[in-house]
Amino acid sequence: MEEEKKQIIIELEGKIPSKKNTYKIRKSKGLYKPAEVINWENSALWQIKGQQARWSVVKTPLKEPVIVKVYFLVHSRSDLDNKYTAIQDVLVKAGILADDKVNIVRRFEVEGEIIPSNQQEKTYIIIESYFPDEKER
Helix, strand or coil: CCCCCCEEEEEEECCCCCCCCCCEEECCCEEECCHHHHHHHHHHHHHHHHHHHHHCCCCCCECCCEEEEEEEEECCCCCHHHHHHHHHHHHHHCCCECCCCCCCEEEEEEEEEECCCCCCCEEEEEEEECCCCCCCC
């Protein structure tokens, strides 16, 4: 019996701050996240929550192996691996993925495209079931 392929598609609007080197140090309070990162995380969580009805047939958090594909539409050259880290972290925080370790995220694909500055930056995330014996579906 062949397993059914599950798919979740998420669209996020707005610029994603790079998470690498974003923690700041305060003498009295230690490490903290800058407001830009906190604001983006909160916005992303609300956007994801608003889209959950689209994939209500998929039980989350996902605990089985998946492939995560991310397409960034950005205004300028960007560090895609840092943006991907922010996406993966917010998917866990939103309860979409149970974890972002290799036992769940078996493969990820990241692609970026520069868009005109008069267009809204967007990110498209596609999460699909991973079947280790498949070549390409």
